[in-house]
Structure formats: C-alpha cells, structure tokens
Amino acid sequence: MDANIVILPGDGVGPEVVGAACQVLEAVAHTGGHHFHYDEHLIGGCSIDRHGTALTDDALQACQAADAVLLGAVGGPQWDNPTAAVRPEQGLLALRKGLGVFANLRPVKLYPSLLDASPLRPERLAGVDMLVLRELTGGLYFGQPRGRSQDGEHVRVIDTLEYHDYEIERIVEMAFQLARQRRNKVTSVDKANVLDSSRLWRQVTVEVHRRYSDVALEHMLVDTAAMRLVASPANFDVIVTENMFGDILTDEAAVLPGSMGLLPSASLGSGGPGLYEPIHGSAPDIAGKGIANPVGTVLSAALLLRHSLRLEKEAACIETAVEQVIASGRWTADLGGKLSTAEMTAAILAALN
Numbered sequence: 001m002d003a004n005i006v007i008l009p010g011d012g013v014g015p016e017v018v019g020a021a022c023q024v025l026e027a028v029a030h031t032g033g034h035h036f037h038y039d040e041h042l043i044g045g046c047s048i049d050r051h052g053t054a055l056t057d058d059a060l061q062a063c064q065a066a067d068a069v070l071l072g073a074v075g076g077p078q079w080d081n082p083t084a085a086v087r088p089e090q091g092l093l094a095l096r097k098g099l100g101v102f103a104n105l106r107p108v109k110l111y112p113s114l115l116d117a118s119p120l121r122p123e124r125l126a127g128v129d130m131l132v133l134r135e136l137t138g139g140l141y142f143g144q145p146r147g148r149s150q151d152g153e154h155v156r157v158i159d160t161l162e163y164h165d166y167e168i169e170r171i172v173e174m175a176f177q178l179a180r181q182r183r184n185k186v187t188s189v190d191k192a193n194v195l196d197s198s199r200l201w202r203q204v205t206v207e208v209h210r211r212y213s214d215v216a217l218e219h220m221l222v223d224t225a226a227m228r229l230v231a232s233p234a235n236f237d238v239i240v241t242e243n244m245f246g247d248i249l250t251d252e253a254a255v256l257p258g259s260m261g262l263l264p265s266a267s268l269g270s271g272g273p274g275l276y277e278p279i280h281g282s283a284p285d286i287a288g289k290g291i292a293n294p295v296g297t298v299l300s301a302a303l304l305l306r307h308s309l310r311l312e313k314e315a316a317c318i319e320t321a322v323e324q325v326i327a328s329g330r331w332t333a334d335l336g337g338k339l340s341t342a343e344m345t346a347a348i349l350a351a352l353n
C-alpha cells in the first residue's frame with residue numbers, strides 16, 4: 001500500500017514521541033511492503049513563532065489531502081496567555097474543523113503488570129477494556145449565543161448547548177459499529193432527566209439502535225457514569241456521549257491505566273483523513289529530556305493503521321509489541337521504570353521483529 005501521512009509534531013515532547021511513532025510505522029511498512037510518504041508541518045506554538053498563526057492554510061490543506069494525520073501535542077508556558085490573540089489550541093480546533101472529524105475515540109485498556117500504577121485498587125481493574133466516543137463538533141463548546149454582558153449591577157453569561165439530530169445519529173451509529181467489533185455493548189451517556197438536548201440524544205440513540213438490535217444498549221446518566229467509571233470500570237465496553245460530558249469522562253477514564261503517556265486517540269469523520277494523537281499534552285516539564293513515554297503516540301499510529309489505512313494486522317502487531325514490552329517490565333519513568341524514550345522505542349521495535 002502507498003499512503004500519505006501528514007506529521008504534525010507540535011510542541012514540547014510532541015517531536016520526541018512522534019519521532020518514536022514514525023520509527024514504528026516505518027518498521028511496519030518495511031515488513032509489510034508498504035510505502036508511507038511523510039509530509040511534516042508545524043502546528044501550535046512553534047507555528048505561531050514561525051508564521052504568526054497556530055496552523056497555516058498550507059498545513060491544513062496538506063492535512064486535508066492526506067490519508068491520515070499524526071499529531072504530537074501543542075502548547076507550553078511561553079504561549080500560555082489565555083488573552084493572547086493567537087494561541088496554540090487554535091491550531092487544534094482549526095484542524096478538527098478543517099478535517100470534519102466529529103468523533104474522538106479513546107480506547108482505555110489496563111496492562112496487568114501496571115495495575116499498581118493505577119489510582120484504583122487492583123481488584124477493581126481486572127478486565128477493564130473500554131472505548132470512549134466523545135462528540136467533537138457540537139454542544140456547549142460551539143453553541144450560539146454565547147458571551148458575557150452587564151445586567152444592571154450584575155454580570156450575566158450565556159453558553160448554549162445545541163445539537164442537531166444528524167450530529168447525534170452519526171456518532172451513535174459509529175458507536176454501534178465499533179461495538180460489533182468488540183463486546184457488543186454500548187452505554188449512551190446523557191442527562192435526560194434534566195436537559196432537552198439529552199432527551200433528543202436518547203431518542204435518536206433508541207432509533208439508531210433499531211438497526212443494531214444485536215448490540216446491547218444501556219442509557220446512563222452522566223453523574224452515574226462518572227461514579228461507575230471508578231466503582232466498576234470493567235462493566236463498560238463502548239461509551240458514547242456528547243462533547244462536554246465526553247471531555248470530562250475521557251479524562252476520568254484516562255487515569256485508570258496509571259499514566260497519561262500510555263493512551264492513544266483517534267478523531268474520525270465520515271470518510272476523509274483521520275487525526276491521531278496521544279491524549280497527553282506537550283509535557284513541558286519533561287520536554288527535551290528524552291524521557292517521555294512514546295507508547296500513547298505509538299498506539300495512536302496503530303489506530304491510524306486500523307482506521308485510516310485498514311491495516312488491521314499491522315495495527316494489532318504494534319499493540320501486541322507494546323503489550324509484550326510493558327509486560328516484561330521495561331518502562332519509562334512515568335511508569336516507575338528507567339528507560340528513555342529512545343530505549344522504550346527500541347524495545348517496541350525489537351518486539352515487533
């Protein structure tokens with residue numbers, strides 16, 4: 001297979017972990033006889049410094065024309081001023097919008113050898129293996145009207161939670177399809193006892209479920225879901241939810257395995273290139289030290305192979321190699337080990353071979 005992959009290393013540890021993931025992609029391409037062409041662009045703070053904008057039109061067009069996009073992370077203390085006219089996160093938002101990706105997928109899996117790294121007791125963690133789908137384009141973060149005004153002697157603020165039925169339908173449909181490839185269960189998370197938007201979410205979910213009656217569906221209020229994620233996380237298979245609930249629940253789920261450095265994500269739309277990135281940020285506290293855990297980005301590359309290039313066997317090989325390395329106790333500092341980014345990457349490459 002020939003594929004064009006745009007690489008956006010970004011800021012902080014981004015270039016370190018993306019470099020590791022590219023080595024793994026190259027190893028897989030070599031073994032499978034594939035040709036991956038890489039096109040590297042700036043995003044985030046480094047793009048602001050060079051071009052005055054967090055993502056240039058050129059970079060966005062390259063991403064739109066690619067088969068897939070692999071991103072590191074954006075941001076850092078030097079660009080942290082929340083009132084600045086240009087900010088690193090603007091690059092991410094422009095990229096998500098420009099690619100039309102509406103579903104953020106975060107698989108959360110526990111590694112038996114790392115149970116002690118989790119904040120939960122080991123007996124609560126056995127069998128945890130879930131996929132959280134967060135809606136990315138609607139809800140409170142984008143609804144209009146929004147803003148702040150003076151109301152007599154008080155300040156008044158408005159945010160609007162808006163969804164159209166089609167926005168709910170497309171992500172719920174994706175959740176059912178993905179559940180069929182897993183343990184056949186979808187938990188749809190809402191706040192239908194209070195919010196109209198959640199009542200529409202539930203109604204559309206029930207309608208879509210008619211086409212997927214082989215998949216078990218449960219509805220769960222977001223407060224209950226937040227509790228169950230720590231009380232009985234192994235009961236979840238696929239979770240699907242709206243933007244802000246997903247923002248919060250994905251971070252809650254992300255701490256279960258014990259380190260931010262372990263988890264990958266994929267952002268997908270209808271056709272078009274997918275966007276793949278680790279869930280962590282630019283980790284400025286360890287940037288440049290060569291100790292960042294590359295696993296989240298390496299596993300993001302595996303998701304890229306699975307969802308954008310349909311190379312399931314190759315994706316599974318990378319996941320197995322990572323599992324073997326972690327099971328053998330070869331860990332980076334965030335997991336309590338001593339390996340550098342380069343050594344961890346070398347161990348994964350060796351396991352692949």
Ligand code: NAD
Pocket residue numbers: 013017072073074075076077092260261277279280281282283284285286291292293294296334
């Ligand atoms: P962070 O995820 O960068 O770091 C949180 C903690 O986890 C830090 O102690 C860090 O050292 C550690 N960590 C993160 N990734 C690691 C890895 N691969 N290996 C080992 N340890 C790792 O979150 P933060 O500190 O809140 O944010 C730092 C910057 O990143 C901010 O500017 C923030 O805006 C940005 N950020 C970007 C993204 C993104 O690009 N998608 C996401 C979150 C935060």
